[in-house]
Amino acid sequence: MSRKKLLITGGAGFIGGNFVQYMVDKYSDYDVVNLDLLTYAGELKKHSDIENRDNYRFVQADIADRETISSLFEQEQFDYVVHFAAESHVDRSITDPAVFVRTNVMGTQVLLDASRKDGISKFVHVSTDEVYGELDFDPSVFFTEETPLQPNSPYSASKASSDLLVRAYYETFGLPMNITRCSNNYGPYHFPEKLIPLTISKVMNEQKVPVYGDGKNIRDWLHVWDHCAAIDLVLHQGVNGEVYNVGGHNERTNLEVVKTIIHTLGKSEDLIEFVADRLGHDKRYAIDPTKLENLGWKPTYTFETGIAQTIQWYIDNTEWWELILSGEYRN
Template identity: 80%
Template sequence: MANKKVVVTGGAGFIGGNYVQYMVDKYPNYDIYNLDELTYAGDLTKHQELEKKENYHFVKADIADRDTIMPLFENEKFDYVVHFAAESHVDRSITDPEIFIRTNVLGTQVLLDAAKAITVKKFVHVSTDEVYGELDFDPTTFFTEDTPLQPNSPYSASKASSDFLVRAYHETYGLPVNITRCSNNYGPYHFPEKLIPLTISRVLNDEKVPVYGDGKNIRDWLHVQDHCSAIDLVLHEGANGEVYNVGGHNERTNLEVVKTIIKTLEKSEDLIEFVTDRLGHDKRYAIDPTKLEKLGWKPTYNFETGIAQTIDWYLENKSWWEQIISGEYKDYFDKQYSING
C-alpha cells in the first residue's frame, strides 16, 4: 500500500516548519512534502536533519503560480493539503497590503483549484483569530467559531478572505475542508521580527525592546507544539466543513510578556521603550477552544512552562537566530541546492 502524501505549504516558516518536523517524525509511513517559496521568513536550515529522512521532500514553489502548482498536484496526487503559507506580519501588511492579497487570497485560490482537480481527501486551511477582529477587556468574553468575522488589518482581511474562499469551495464543489483559527503562537524557530523572539534577542544583546502604545494589548499565547498536535487531530478527525478554534488559555498583556522575558534573563526593565502604537491595533484576542477540546485536544504547555522552554531554546540556538538577524540564513538554500532562490 502506497504511503499517504501530505503537502504542507509554508513548511519553511515558523508554524509550518514545526508542523513539518512533527509530521515527519510522527508518521514515518507518510510522505511529507514541504512546499515553500522561501521568501524572507522562509528558512530551510531548521530542516537539515529532516533532509536525511526518506519521507521528507522539499519543493520550492510560489503557491500563487498556477502554472507550477496545478501540474505539481496532478503529478504527485497528494492525499492531504495542510495550508500554512501566508504573509503574516501585521506591520508589513500596513506598509504594503498588495503582497498579502496576492499570497493569502490568490495563492489560496490556486491551491483550492489544484486540490479540487485531484480530489484530495482533506484540505486544512490554517487561519488566525485575528479574522474575528478584537475583543474588549472583559475577561469573560471569547472568540468562538460562530463569532462574526470583522478583520481590522490588511493582514487579517486577507486571511478572512481566504477563509471565505475555503468555505465556498466546500459549499459549492464539495471539497472536504477544515479551517483552524489559532491564537498567537510562540516557540522554537519563531522568526525574530515577532514579539517574543524579538524581545529575547534584543534583551540578550542589551538593546532596547520596543513596546507599542502602553503595552496593555492582550493576546492569548499558544505554544507551537500544541498547535501542531491540534492540526494533526483536525486533519484526521475533524468533521468535514467545520471550523475549529485553537487557543492556549494563556492571556497576557504585551508588557507582561516582555517583563517576563526580561526577568527570566535577569536584565533590567530599563530596556523597555514605549513607541507609537500600531495603526488599528486590536485591544484583545482570546479564544474559546471548547469545540476542539471535545474532539480530544488539550494543550500541554501553560505560559510559564512554554516561555521558559522557549527562552532556553533561544539561548541554546543562538547561531540560528543570529544568522537570521545578519541575513546569512538566506545563503543556505543556494549552498544546499546550488540554485539561486
C-alpha cells in the same frame, strides 16, 4: 496500509516548519512534501536533521503560480494538504498590503483549484483568530467559531478572505476541508521580527525593547507544538466543513510578556521603550477552544512552562537567529 502523501505549504516558516518536523517524525508511512517559496520568512536550516529522510522532500515554489501548482498536484496525487504558506506579519501588511492579497488570497485559491481537481481527501486551512477582529477587555468574553468575521488589518482581512474562499469551495464543490483559527503562537524557530523572539534577542543583546502604545494589548499565547497537535487531530478527525478555534487560555498583556522575558534573562526593565502604537492595533484576542477540546485536544503547555522552554531554546540556538538578524541566512 498504503502510504499517504501530504503536502505542507509554508513548511520553511515558523509554524509550518514545526509541523513538518512533527509529521515527518510521527508518521513514517506518510510522504511529506514541503512546498515553500522561501520568502524572507522561510529558511531551511531548521530542517537539516530531516532533509535526508526518505519520507521528506522540499519543493521551492510559489503557491500563486497556477501552472507550477497544478502540474505538481497532477504529478503527486496528494491525499492531504495542510496550508500554512502566507504573508504573516501585521506590520508588513500595513506598509505593503498588496503582497498579502496575492499570497494569502490568490495563492489559497490556486491551491483550492488544484485540490478540487485532484480529489484530495482533506484540505486544512491554517488561519488565525485575528479574522474575528478585536475583543474588549471583559475577561468573560471569547472568540467562538460563531463570532462574526471583522478583520481590522490588511493581514487579517486577507486571511479572512481566504477563509471565505475555503468555505465556498466546501459549500459549492464539496471540497473536504477544515479551517483552524489559532491564537498567537510562540516556540522554537519563531522569526525574530515577532514580539517574543524579537524581545528575547533584544534583551540578550542588551538592546532597547520596543513596546507598542501602553503595552496593555492582550494576546492569547499558544505553544507551537500544541498547535501542531491540534492540526494533526483536525486533519484526521475534523468533521468536514467545520471551523475549529485553537487556543489555550494563556492571556497576557504585551507588557507582561516582555517583563517575563526580561526577568527570566536577569536583565533590567529599563530596557523597555514605549513606542507609537501600531495603526489599528487590536485590543484583545482570546479563544474559546471548547469545540476542539470536545474533538479530543488539550494543550500541554502553560505559558510559564512554554516561555521558559522557549527562552532556553533561543539561548541554545543563538546561531540560528543571529544569522537571520545579520541577513546572512539569505545566502
